[in-house]
Amino acid sequence: MRLSTRLLSLLGGARSHDAEAVERILVEAVEDASRRWPGVTVEPESYAAWVAARVPAGVEPVEEALAQLRLAELLLACACAAGSAAAIAVFDAEFIARDRRTSDDEKQIVRQKLFLAQGDTPPRIARYGGRGELGGWVRTVAARVVIDSARPAREQPTEDDLLDALTVDPGYTPEFAQLKQDARKIVQTALNGAIAALPARDRMLLLQYHLDGVGVVELGRLFNVAPSTISRNLARIRGVLLAQVRRSLMSHHKLWGDELERLLEFAQSQLSVGGAIDRT
Structure with a gap:
């Protein structure tokens, strides 16, 4: 099944689109991810469903909505959420391990929060919506960990x-x-x-x-x-x-x-x- 067919079926038929343009955008995103992170793969249908869940509402046509997303980074997040060891390894190397503002203990907490599910709650990487740069989003998670580690007895803020x-x-x-x-x-x-x-x-x-x-x-x-x-x-x-x-x-x-x-x-x-x- 083509990526565009799966994504458009999940979005419903009411949204305007150019199916060929949507397919081209998704294929280019997969190719971009392959160049950036060799060895990281996801099932095409899973990736299409992952993107469909994050396509901005109210933006027409669909290809314009897709242009607002960082689709290659969404593929990496999708692979990490699925538990891919290869994806988690490259994610860690690029976004966690080299962060000089966090200690080794804080990095380990970041890894746990991002990649481990808590009961019925999916791992936090599933919250990445693809609207902003993935590295910046990870830095925000890490900043929360640094702040929380300074006040361990306090209730988590909202x-x-x-x-x-x-x-x-x-x-x-x-x-x-x-x-x-x-x-x-x-x-x-x-x-x-x-x-x-x-x-x-x-x-x-x-x-x-x-x-x-x-x-x-x-x-x-x-x-x-x-x-x-x-x-x-x-x-x-x-x-x-x-x-x-x-x-x-x-x-x-x-x-x-x-x-x-x-x-x-x-x-x-x-x-x-x-x-x-x-x-x-």
Whole structure:
């Protein structure tokens, strides 16, 4: 069976496509993977199904959606998830073993998280969606391991924990006493949407700084940039969040004038855990 036939059958017939173009893209991806990682192979039907599960929704035609994915790297991830020793070996050599920012013990934890299933939960490599560079995605996993190893007794954080870390008691500012319940709900919802819209790297940086309490020097080491760059990025991200909260309050809650400004001040206090934020 052709790769395109299997993939298109899984996507359903409603999405526009050029079958020959889809086949050519998939075959070129397999050839690219073979050149980069000789000896790494997967069953064609398994690879087509793996890609189909990660094709972006709402992008037409299918070949344009495929162009948004790193298809060769998805093949390597697919082979690793299937337990291929050859694939895991080359993956390890390229993305884990030479990482100078992690210790040998931390590398071993990364390997366990990526390649070992936990009960009914597939290995974490199955979470790679192919939208970004595989090496960057692995570095994010490794960064989480480094942070977690520094606080082994603490519960594993989630993005909901990040929201909690960015949130203060609505009664913090006395003049909001009357708006206490509504303010919390409105601003929390706006913040939730704004954080969800951030790029994964920005969410990770907020998580590590606000929730994990990692300083800018250590974050600079993890992300291989100067601490001043981390500080600027944090200020930029908080500014982006505040701007998104403003838009949300104006468009969804029809707020403006003094009422909008008061809620924005409240939102700014929530986002000021790591320092003051300039309004945008």
